[in-house]
Amino acid sequence: MNYLVTGGSGFIGSHLVEQLLKKGHSVINIDNFDSFYDYTVKIKNTLESIDKNFVFEFTDKESDIQKLISLSESQNYTLYYQDIRDKKGLEKIFKNHKIDLIIHLAALAGVRPSIERPLEYEEVNIRGTMNLWELCKDFNINKFVCASSSSVYGNNEKIPFSEADNVDNPISPYAATKKCGEILGHVYHDLYKIDMIQLRFFTVYGPRQRPDLAIHKFTRLISDHQEIPFYGDGTTARDYTFIDDIIDGIEKSIHYLESNSNVYEIINLGESEVINLNEMLFTIEKTLGKSAIRKNLPMQPGDVLKTNADITKARTLIGYKPDTNFQNGIKKFVEWFLRK
Numbered sequence: 517m518n519y520l521v522t523g524g525s526g527f528i529g530s531h532l533v534e535q536l537l538k539k540g541h542s543v544i545n546i547d548n549f550d551s552f553y554d555y556t557v558k559i560k561n562t563l564e565s566i567d568k569n570f571v572f573e574f575t576d577k578e579s580d581i582q583k584l585i586s587l588s589e590s591q592n593y594t595l596y597y598q599d600i601r602d603k604k605g606l607e608k609i610f611k612n613h614k615i616d617l618i619i620h621l622a623a624l625a626g627v628r629p630s631i632e633r634p635l636e637y638e639e640v641n642i643r644g645t646m647n648l649w650e651l652c653k654d655f656n657i658n659k660f661v662c663a664s665s666s667s668v669y670g671n672n673e674k675i676p677f678s679e680a681d682n683v684d685n686p687i688s689p690y691a692a693t694k695k696c697g698e699i700l701g702h703v704y705h706d707l708y709k710i711d712m713i714q715l716r717f718f719t720v721y722g723p724r725q726r727p728d729l730a731i732h733k734f735t736r737l738i739s740d741h742q743e744i745p746f747y748g749d750g751t752t753a754r755d756y757t758f759i760d761d762i763i764d765g766i767e768k769s770i771h772y773l774e775s776n777s778n779v780y781e782i783i784n785l786g787e788s789e790v791i792n793l794n795e796m797l798f799t800i801e802k803t804l805g806k807s808a809i810r811k812n813l814p815m816q817p818g819d820v821l822k823t824n825a826d827i828t829k830a831r832t833l834i835g836y837k838p839d840t841n842f843q844n845g846i847k848k849f850v851e852w853f854l855r856k
């Protein structure tokens with residue numbers, strides 16, 4: 517099959533590309549190497565995803581990406597250095613390829629930066645996503661997996677979070693863009709018969725995790741004997757989901773879309789193992805064999821208190837079966853971190 521992955525050089529995207537290529541599919545990756553975090557990380561992700569693990573000499577962003585494009589080009593893989601906000605640019609790609617299904621992961625992903633730069637989040641996460649649906653309409657592509665987020669649940673008190681719950685109270689611009697994507701996605705499904713699954717990912721971690729996310733940040737700072745910013749009293753909690761489980765959930769969603777028609781579903785992908793910040797830090801310290809130096813800070817605006825996925829729907833509809841417990845997941849992450 518020919519899959520278009522957006523954001524295929526990011527954390528989740530690079531793992532998905534790797535898995536799809538391993539299964540013998542063709543992949544087109546659209547990524548603009550956004551400056552949300554260092555582009556060199558995304559170059560390394562890309563090289564790992566296409567199984568080219570050699571030392572890359574970095575010079576400057578533009579020439580490095582051009583070098584990456586020529587290095588990575590193969591019969592089964594094409595990388596486009598392309599912004600999803602640029603519809604004309606996207607159109608050229610859609611003209612060049614026969615695309616069977618799109619997995620849309622490109623987004624501005626941080627919660628806290630979305631409070632600083634809400635308009636940019638709106639442009640990428642809403643307009644960029646609509647550009648893809650407009651092109652699906654024009655090029656008759658009717659299978660679409662879209663990354664949503666557990667953040668749409670805001671500070672809902674009913675735990676665990678179920679897809680049937682009301683999600684009208686997001687507490688960050690990021691969360692609101694994801695909710696908007698779910699609503700607009702339904703419009704495109706209804707009007708243009710695009711079969712779609714919106715996946716609400718719950719805090720994803722594992723090798724290649726984004727450097728801004730807490731597990732990665734804490735591990736880096738503890739290793740470097742630096743202070744870690746510790747927000748709140750440590751009781752905020754997250755449903756952590758290991759990357760392999762997420763990739764499995766995405767693959768099962770693809771399979772579901774390929775075997776069914778007239779689909780619009782919103783599905784939670786979580787691990788259903790809720791860990792609070794104190795426990796998370798303790799597990800990292802224990803795995804690294806080093807103690808953290810905490811800098812206690814107040815809770816940040818936009819941060820939710822707790823996430824916890826009800827994954828009954830994912831289990832019954834697509835056969836999702838997360839099986840990495842937090843300790844093992846952290847062990848795998850730390851092994852990856854230390855080998856860098």
Ligand SMILES: NC(=O)c1ccc[n+]([C@@H]2O[C@H](COP(=O)([O-])OP(=O)(O)OC[C@H]3O[C@@H](n4cnc5c(N)ncnc54)[C@H](O)[C@@H]3O)[C@@H](O)[C@H]2O)c1
Pocket residue numbers: 522523524525526527528529546547548549550551552558598599600601620621622623624625640644663664665666716717718719720721726
């Ligand atoms: N990681 C998580 O815990 C988590 C949780 C919930 C939802 N999500 C969602 O999953 C998706 C992937 O997240 P991730 O953690 O891999 O993030 P990431 O930042 O590592 O990956 C996103 C990729 O999208 C690319 N991108 C950003 N803006 C773009 C643009 N305008 N045009 C083209 N490409 C662009 C980036 O360069 C990056 O490579 C995102 O949609 C995110 O909102 C992630």
